[in-house]
Every structure is written in C-alpha cells, then in structure tokens.
Amino acid sequence: MIIVQPQDLANTWPKVEGWIAAAVAEGQGDENALDVLIAIARGVYLLWYEEGKFCGVVQIQHLPRQKVATVIYCGGSGLDEIRQAFEEGKLWAKANGIHVVRTHGREGWKRALGLKAVGVILQETL
Numbered sequence: 001m002i003i004v005q006p007q008d009l010a011n012t013w014p015k016v017e018g019w020i021a022a023a024v025a026e027g028q029g030d031e032n033a034l035d036v037l038i039a040i041a042r043g044v045y046l047l048w049y050e051e052g053k054f055c056g057v058v059q060i061q062h063l064p065r066q067k068v069a070t071v072i073y074c075g076g077s078g079l080d081e082i083r084q085a086f087e088e089g090k091l092w093a094k095a096n097g098i099h100v101v102r103t104h105g106r107e108g109w110k111r112a113l114g115l116k117a118v119g120v121i122l123q124e125t126l
Contacts, residue, residue, distance in 0.1 A: 001054070001088045004047040006040065012047070013037060016055040019075025023057075027073070036073065045072065048092075053077050054085035066099040074103075079112060086113050 004012045021033040031039075036057055039045040048056040054076035061068045071089070076082040093101050103113070 001048055001050045001085055001092065003092075004040070004049050006043065009037065009041055009047070012049055015051070016047070016049060016075070019055050020057060020073055023073035023075050048085065048089055050081070050085055050088075053081040056085060056089060058089070060098065067097055068100045068102060069093045069098045071101065071103040083113060 017033055017037075020036055024031065024033050024036060036045065040047045040057065044059070046058045046060065048054070048058055054074070056074040057072045059070045059072055061070065069089070071086070074082060074085075076085065090101050
C-alpha cells in the first residue's frame, strides 16, 4: 500500500474514482467525488492505494490528546482486499505516530473489519 502524493493523482485518480464515487454515494451527502479529489490534492485528505486492490480516503486529525486517522471512504476489488489494506493501514498509522484508526460506515463493517463499536452516528437531514 502506498500514500498517493498529490503530484501523482493524475495517474492514480482514474483507477480509483469509481470506488470512491460508489463510497461517496453511500455517504451523508457532505461531498462528491470531485470534492474528495480536490481535498486530496490540497493535502486535506490522504489517499491510501494498492494497485487494483484497494483505495482509502483518510483524514488525519491532530487532537489535543491523540492523533486520529479516520478512513472516510474506501473501496476495492473485494472484501478480502479491503480487510488486508485496513490491516496495512493500521501498521502505517502506528508507524506514523497515530494513536487511533476510525471509520464510519454501515453496520456490516464492524464485523467485516473486526472493529469495536464505540458509538452510533445519528443524523437528520433538514
């Protein structure tokens, strides 16, 4: 797994855009795929990528008491590839001084990724 640098987005984005667009479509309407591309290019988000297998859009937050990596969107060629990439992402995070890796998603991700539920995100669209 690599972290795609902004200058390499032109080569990588066409390979991951479909996965990201599908993930964004499952989201809360905060942004579209173009918004995500711009955020990656500006360094607001990171793009984790493994050729033909996985991509993850990650936001790093430097909070007062810990550093948190939140996987905002992800996609891949299959569930096994996503699980493997998530494990690699955790190793990368630990090596980079990140204390917590979080993700938001459907209930099934809890079981699929072996994560612990620590709360519920509730929302009402007005």
